[in-house]
Amino acid sequence: MKEVAIIGVGQTSFVRGYEGSIRELAFDAFREAMKDAGITQKDVDASVFCSAPEYDKQRSPAGVLAEYLGLIPQPTFYVETVCSSSSTGLKVGYSMIKSGLHDVVVVLGFQKMSEITSAESQERMGRGADIQWEAPFGTMMPAYYALYAQAYMAKHGLTHDDLMGVRLKSATYGAINDRAVYRKPVKAEDFKQGDPEAKMAGPVAWPLRVGDCCANADGGSCVILANAEKAKRLSKKPVWVLGIGAASEAVNMAARPDFSKGLSVGYAAAAQAYKMAGITAKDVKVAEVHDCFTIAEIMAYEGLGFAKPGEGKLLVREKATYKEGRIPVNVDGGLLSKGHPIGATGGSQIRTIVLQLRGEAGPMQVAGEPDIGLVHNIGGVGLYGNVTIFGR
């Protein structure tokens, strides 16, 4: 089903403390994607901007950013599903093109997290969950994901070494990704319990430790979508959107099914995307999954069918998700090492897969000319889930 393609991708380096404003951040990602596509603003019919609100002060950012990028008077609007905002933006852009309304759509994700402190950021993220019934207990994202990790440890024999294995892998690739915020090497000794020198070992929300949590970052990402006719005309290497799946789940933990079974949105979105693309998990050659915490990557393996329920840990132990493994996952460092500028994350994952399918991923390139790639992007604590499948 080759009806909508990606003809350009761009992203900024993910950094702590970007030296400009959100409009300048957005421009950096946009400029790279436009140069990649080889088009000008006259070729663009509409734009979609994606972020999580309340990090910067700008209300209704779409119009402001569209003007700065030179995308007025074309229509523009704002899309939000917290951490999965820009993969939701991709779904919206796909729909706008598939409907025939527009030929070329720009999807731009951005987040400048450094305008507020880390504690303020935790409070904002906590309020991305149930503010009426849960935030009053002092909830935050690491604690929510820790509930899943604890259940996995009790029911499936998941260990701290398994969680650490996810981080060691991401750090391996963060080190070779020049866009990643965390590029320092990480070793098993860094997780040694009780050693004050062990920088990854400190508890955050037990059983999750510092090394289990992704890095806040500032960043922007941009994906340019086109219909088949324009894609074939404008692009030498279009990457096609083959399947889209999206789901939602109860916000309150009291309404969640079994915590030892992971995030229901991961399963639901994957099933839809595989069906639409007409493929199975075995056909995926390279994947980007939402590893906001180490446990989240293990749950993603299961939701996507890379491992059976409860057996995600085995992929870590077998190193099956390394670049040379059976199914390479997050070989750009993932959210854990590349960084997680919330609204920009989905677009960055998409960029990585597009580069992989074009054979342009540099030192991160998976061998064997991968033809099918997958992006798994979660919003909140599995409140939203998007799975998108791409092909050459």
Place this chain on the structure above:
Amino acid sequence: MGFEKFGRRSFTAMTKMSKFVDLLAEGKIEGTVCKDCGAKYFPPRADCAKCFSKNMDWFEMPKKGKLETFTTAQYAPFGFEGDPPYTMGVVNFGGGLKLFARLQKGLPAEEVKVDMDVTIRPLKYDDGQISFEITKA
């Protein structure tokens, strides 16, 4: 009004469920049940999503449940700085009813286990805030 007294720090002042706080003050932890279709909700809801009824009644939550999962926060978000460490968890009462809350402060970490028998009780903080907590059965 009234809901600003709920929890360690409330983010919601006005809800049709503010009676929940009054019930807590009376020592009762209650959910709502739809009088028309029988659907039970915790946290309580003013509106039945199953049959669109607004005809809701209160019911007292079960006392005995199992701790399905938990976590101990060593850091706290903005506004909760004085609280860590604190443990939060999910109780499964069976029959589709679950509850999320903090665990009783000071419960030794080695005594808290997944699947342990737990109970729930109302809790009043020194500053007048009203909540509920999970403790060992």
